Amino acid sequence: MSQEKSLERPKPTIVPPPEGHTGTGFFATSIDQAIGLARKNSLWPLPFATSCCGIEFMSAMSSHYDLSRFGMERLSFSPRQSDLLMVMGTIAKKMAPVLREVYTQMAEPKWVLSMGACASTGGIFDTYSVLQGIDRIIPVDVYIPGCPPRPEQIIDGILKIQELAANESLRRRYSKEYEDLLKKYAID
Numbered sequence: 001m002s003q004e005k006s007l008e009r010p011k012p013t014i015v016p017p018p019e020g021h022t023g024t025g026f027f028a029t030s031i032d033q034a035i036g037l038a039r040k041n042s043l044w045p046l047p048f049a050t051s052c053c054g055i056e057f058m059s060a061m062s063s064h065y066d067l068s069r070f071g072m073e074r075l076s077f078s079p080r081q082s083d084l085l086m087v088m089g090t091i092a093k094k095m096a097p098v099l100r101e102v103y104t105q106m107a108e109p110k111w112v113l114s115m116g117a118c119a120s121t122g123g124i125f126d127t128y129s130v131l132q133g134i135d136r137i138i139p140v141d142v143y144i145p146g147c148p149p150r151p152e153q154i155i156d157g158i159l160k161i162q163e164l165a166a167n168e169s170l171r172r173r174y175s176k177e178y179e180d181l182l183k184k185y186a187i188d
């Protein structure tokens with residue numbers, strides 16, 4: 001009788017799940033949120049720098065401001081491997097088709113950040129040869145004001161893009177609104 005008793009297994013202790021969990025060992029989320037989290041933390045920027053704002057960006061990338069703290073230290077000059085186009089500097093009209101080509105070569109999903117007065121509006125160069133804002137040729141997600149913007153502003157702009165990437169619905173890029181937006185820019 002005493003031998004039978006010793007073979008009995010002790011009852012397992014069930015630890016109560018922490019807040020946000022629906023059971024031991026897993027938690028519930030949505031695929032949108034999981035993918036948004038991954039996208040947000042793995043943005044690869046393509047710096048399209050044509051003038052002084054590009055120099056300010058170098059400062060934001062350097063050790064003092066350390067833009068790479070967001071996990072995006074891998075700048076890419078290959079459009080196919082980038083998902084964040086950062087336009088910094090004066091864009092001459094002659095340069096516009098090149099910028100547009102770079103944008104169209106980037107794979108979806110992609111975001112565009114317009115940094116500084118020149119990229120956003122032409123800035124002080126209200127002349128026949130300068131594009132008066134890159135949103136005349138490609139859609140822009142976030143604008144950073146300033147001439148040039150401070151590195152803190154650049155970081156703020158990146159955080160705004162991260163917010164967009166994290167909260168974007170997976171259906172957005174297939175939606176009618178997005179199709180219409182691209183049509184407006186005559187982009188297939």
Ligand code: SF4
Nearest residue numbers: 052053116118147148
């Ligand atoms: S916004 Fe100012 S700093 Fe930036 S490219 Fe134009 S002139 Fe240079």
